[in-house]
Amino acid sequence: MSRSYGQYCGLAKTLDVVGDRWNLLIVRQLLVAPARYRELQDGLPGIATNLLADRLRDLETGGVVERRLAGEGNAIEYVLTPWGAELREPIEGLIRWSTPLMTSGPGNDRFRPEWLVVALPALLSGRGSATVGIAVDGQMLQVCGAEVSPHDGRDLEAIVRADAAVVLGLAAGALTLDGARGLVEIEGDEAAVRTVFDR
Template identity: 45%
Template structure:
């Protein structure tokens, strides 16, 4: 039996969306799964403060509503949670919210959590496809998390893992620095001069990547 939840009682697309994803923590669970399938304990670790009972409740509801499904990890007994096609349909909405949210971030408090995997979604939110110039890849290494951006035939994709072959640019930084740059609170130049950001690649690739992410005009 599906869980009975409060709803807005409004015949409206936005209200219908909020009936499903408007509860506290739900969109953050979606955020985690947009970066790839996760084990339950990974979700719990990357959502500090949620509590295991609440996480289980939210996952059960999202599974019942068809946004999330479980599958066995290949060659193991571990269960993974992943988004269904319907859940993936929230990607653009979540990216738009993340993009908007970067503009309202202030200085992080000491107790604010940050995870390197969140930077992958931040990059995806920052990408301006109209600035895709040259077919190449940029690799990001953020606190041990590795992902890459591929520009190919005017299209841009972001994926886990190392770039295929030699990337045109490799970026080394930490999660806090990257979010501060994305939020416009720290310039790439200042981050580079203070060695919070290290970029390996030719100057033209640096400029192309910066334009792609909206960091320069």
Template identity: 45%
Template sequence: MKSYGEFCALARGLDVIGDRWTMLVVRELLIGPSRYADLHRSLPGIATNLLAQRLRSLEEAGVVRCEELAAPVSARVYSLTDWGRGLQAPLVEIARWAVPMMHTGAGKDHHQGRWMVFAIMALFPEPEMLRAGEQFPIVTVRVDVDGASLLVTSDASGVTATVTSADTTAGVTVTGTSDEVFAVLSRRDGDTSTARVTGSPTDIRRFRQLTELALTAPAR
């Protein structure tokens, strides 16, 4: 990318991450370290040479590192450096700003279950953002969505989401398409989402308490 040539922190930041696809590469690596083939598969529409170029630029800037895994894996794995992980907070804030644009549904857009990890980061507030008297319920939720399984954990420290396996045990299981799952987590359609929610009555009640804390919930 050509430099803006400005002595400004924003301009210099955009010199590094302002190119098309770059922030989506960072999104994937915030979800977790990835091999090149996995990154390419998770970014439908990006040309393989362009992905290689973006990764090289991010490595040179100190945002991304690449490690060679020893046999029997024998693969190159990309991950964010400590400095690169500092992009999580600003990218989550951009996603929060854009959440209203999700309410029209997926339409013909690509959708992948793993992207819900980032959506969950944006949907739920940080602990310091809670109002007086509010607290996160203690509950675990496995989300089975578009070929991926995610584990959502809610406790006093906040809400986290990670990619997990389909046999992970959790108090609540939510199953549906990306659009359906986003609707139930965000309370976009109130309690009318067609996502399937199963679990004990106690855990489902706690899950409902969690979704009431979503920044998109009507009560907020």
């Protein structure tokens, strides 16, 4: 954190800590789950290993990230500090703000299904309490109220199968289930799916 805007302003001070390129994406990955260095690198396509090391060091110095021993052996994993985890709310605000930028679909951009674990709660806030599975790119997530996580084996009222862009469109309200016929496959209780995706 050698660079500073040198301004006594909350936004400037925040950007001093998390404003460098890749920092908020590292936080996004750690909002999904604590991760080892290699897992972070895999979850951040395009980041150079030396840049990741620098950014983790900066975030650690800034009090956003900390290292801890993983469950087994001497492996180190990175985790958000309680203060760092408070970035969830502003990140969710930025995700909601990004909705017009997402309407064109992914194009050539990379996508990883676990990123939906952070995006969907931001977009589905205040929707129904049904437990619905979302199958994207061979991975199953579960939505239960405002919580989204990898499927933990619990019974699901329904499963939605669709491309990531369609799921994001449904969550953001840019698409409706009726308008997405042919793009969405629903297995199980369609009414449960509607409590999640219909506005």
